[in-house]
Amino acid sequence: MRLKRSNVSDEIPTASMADIAFLLIIYFMVTTTFAATRGLDFSLPQEEDTPPMIEKEEAVLIEIQAGGALIVDQKPMRLEEILDYLKPKLERNPRKPVIIRPQQNAAYGDMVDVFDELRQASDKKGFEVKNISIPTQREIDMFWF
């Protein structure tokens, strides 16, 4: 009687490896998001027991009204005119505070437009607005005088 020799391969089967790998690729391609997570940074002042008091007269006050109209130091102004207005003031005093004060029913996008414009001062006009402040309503109620 002849015995049959079984032909068992001693290699690990890797034929399906590529299939598994491509399934994983498809999973990552579907779940990955190259989200545009960029924005404007805004450092918050750390609350102190005695916050520094800024005289209104010392600062430049930019008020944003509902509808997007801008009032800078009580004068109506367009967004693209703000930097020209600020330049001589900040060249005399580079630490001069610039306060952005949107009305409560103004659009958030209008505040961001003003903030973005101020941050571009060095690119557009060659000076830097170093001291931008956006006080909240609670701070205005507490400290504004």
Next chain:
Amino acid sequence: MRLKARSVQNTGIPTASMADIAFLLIIFFMVTISFEVDKTQVALPRTEIRLEIPKQSAYVSITGNGLIRVSAGDEISVSVPGPEEVLSFAAGVVQNDPSKAFVLKADREVPYRYVDSVIDALKQAKAQVVYLLSDQETIDNQEG
């Protein structure tokens, strides 16, 4: 004269390196992947200045009608009833990691009072830096 034996050419596509390429792609995706923790649909404001936001930042999003959602950065965002809850959420985040960055993802048309209350909550929670999430400003946007 004896003719040379006809050379046998393999007509199959060589796939031996396929798995290597696939695994390289997998490694690329594993390194670059970032799961979006906040999928709130908002029309972001557009800015010229756009700095990269650190990964794992905490999110506070505000929709056009004032609904607020929060995420500490490692889980999907959840909605909160009002700014008071933003304060307790932010205080907890800052307690765990005082240098944690916050991302404010607000609709550009939302009335500023909603944003004001959220920024105030973040200030009270002693958050150090807030990123105002924005879209790229383009020439078309400016003309429009």
